[in-house]
Amino acid sequence: MNELLAALVRTAGADHVLTAPEDMAPFLTDWRGRYHGAALAVVKPSTTAQVAEVVSACAQAGVPIVPQGGNTGLCGGATPLADGRAVVLGLSRLDRIRALDADNDTLCVDAGCTLAAVQQAAAAAGRLFPLALASEGSCLIGGNLSTNAGGVQVLRYGNARELVLGLEVVLPDGRVWNGLRGLRKDNTGYDLKQLFIGAEGTLGVITAAVLKLFPAIRSRATAWVAVPDPRAAVRLLGLLRGDCGERVSAFEIVGRSALELVLKHIPSARNPFSQPARWAVLVELSDAAADIGLETMLQDVLSLAAEQGLVEDAVIAASLAQAQALWTLRESISEAQRIEGLSIKHDIAVPVSRIPEFLERAGAALRAVWPGVRIVAFGHIGDGNLHFNLSRPAAEDNAVFIERTPEANRIVHDLVATLGGSISAEHGLGQLKRDEILRYKSVVELDMMRAIKQAFDPRGLMNPGKLLDTERPGAGTDPDAWMT
Structure with missing residues (x-):
């Protein structure tokens, strides 16, 4: 291990190899504070070549x-296990905007760029990069791609x-695959590239990407x-x-319980109506013209919808500031929940037609x-993805409730499975759902996933313990094996 640490220092520099517990601490806990790991070191390379040397x-x-990006994930996918055997690879120093091709509508960026920086680089060229998250100021594009x-x-x-x-990826043996092609037909x-998107760093380390750009938005209407x-x-x-x-x-749906938490904990939040609606939808239209x-x-x-009994009330933003205030109500839900306390969180997807059911x-x-469980339901109803979170209002009751997760x-x-859905729509599996997925994926799917993992990472060194358990006896042969 001393030889390894010396090699890491030679590669990244002594200032960027952290071994003191107090220096590593921010990298060893997930954003929600649910997972706490340990590591030999945290190393922060600044180039793809350095990443390859570290790997x-x-x-x-x-x-x-x-691999760890902005550490904003919600499933423990970027937190090391508690055994302390791993090196955490922090990618925040890979933050170059490499190239913008306006005629091709593409942007090539390092994986350590924040999502906001990518959006700003596109906007500076009169273009739009449309990926938009509440954590865009701190999440990194490499993490966004690794979790799809x-x-x-x-x-x-x-x-x-x-x-x-296109992607550039450092493979588990340290080789670099340069797939940075800006082609729409190949x-x-x-x-x-699709193998690495959504793989949560279990097949390799994304170090750069060629992203699609779109025409800039010049008009919006928000309600x-x-x-x-x-x-x-x-x-x-x-x-x-x-x-x-x-x-x-x-097209975002917000249940009353979600809005009430925002109004309770976010000082700048203001209810558009005199009373919180039982259900509200945030709608936005946009156009390049x-x-x-x-x-x-x-x-x-x-x-027209009101005439059909589909709308009870509506407020259309009359200014950019009003539109931003409406978006604050939606984007502050996760933070308000974190302030309120622990909850049992679900990130599910079903066909749009089956969301009401x-x-x-x-x-x-x-x-x-x-009886009396608090259901905080909100999310991207337009694409069938709901965040469906459960808690009890009283702290002492909630502590007991959380134990029954x-x-x-x-x-x-x-x-969700009965309705033809998925137990993870956009947050990934990480540690949180690694075992749970064994109940819902078929033996064929699990076998294919394990075969891909074995082909790329036969020694199981890339982000172990996340997404797919390749060591559990009987896993993949019995959908209930994880229970026994």
Whole structure:
């Protein structure tokens, strides 16, 4: 280990190899404070070549590597295990904007650029990079790609994997794959980049990416809309898409419990209505053309929806500041929940048409077991992704409730599976759902995933203990093996 640490210092410099407990501490705990790990060292290289040297040195020493971006993940995917065997590979110093090709509408960036920096580089060239998250000021693009991040504009632009044309990746043996091609057509075999997007650093380390750009947005219309129930919200989405087409860039649902937590804990938050609606939808239309009357278009659809009983009330932002205030209500939910205390969190996806059924059936099943349970439901209803979080209002009751997380998960996740959904829509599996997924993926799927892992990382050194358990006896042959 002394030889390895000396090699890391030679590669990254003594100031960028951290071994003191107090220096490593911020890298060993996840954002939610749920997972706490240990490490031999935290190393922060500044170039792809240095990353390759670090990975090669660790591979030669048989030491696991945990890639870490902005450490904003919610499933413990970037937190090392507690055994202290791993080296944490911090990527924040890989922060160059490499190249912008305006004619090709592409941007090549290092993996350590913040999402906000990528957005700003695109905007400076009169373009849009549409991936948008509440943590965009601190999350890194490499982490966004490694978890196939979603966000609030998936409805129009797709998940992270749909925004990438090429990748550069350091493989588990230290070799560098340069796949930084800005091509929209490349039919020369396997689309290798897609293996690394969403793989949570278990197959290699993303060090750079070629990203798709889009025309800059020059007009927007934003509204906060009270709807009677989720079924009305789904029907409203259909009306909007039918009349406005691709201009519907965001469609976010917010339940009353979620809004009440924001109003309680976020000082700048203001309720658009006199009372929190039972269900509200944040709608945004956008277009590359200026002054095309998006507000009028939105108002017309909302008026039609109101006539059909789909809308109870609505506020259309009259300024950028008002639009930002409405977005604050939506984007502050996670922070408000963190202030309130622990909750049992679910990041699920079902077909859009089945979201009302999920909410009705899940709510009834949970309240049958825990009367008075607080359900905080919100998220990207336009693409079928809900954040469905559970807690008890009283702290002492909540502590007991959190201990019954497996029971709550079983109710929620079994229903999701019944409805043809996924137990992880955009946050990944990490440590949180690594075992849980064994119940819901088929033997064939698990075998294919393990075969890919074995081909790329036969020694299991890349981010061990995350996403896929390759060592559990019986895993992949019995969907209930993880329970015994």
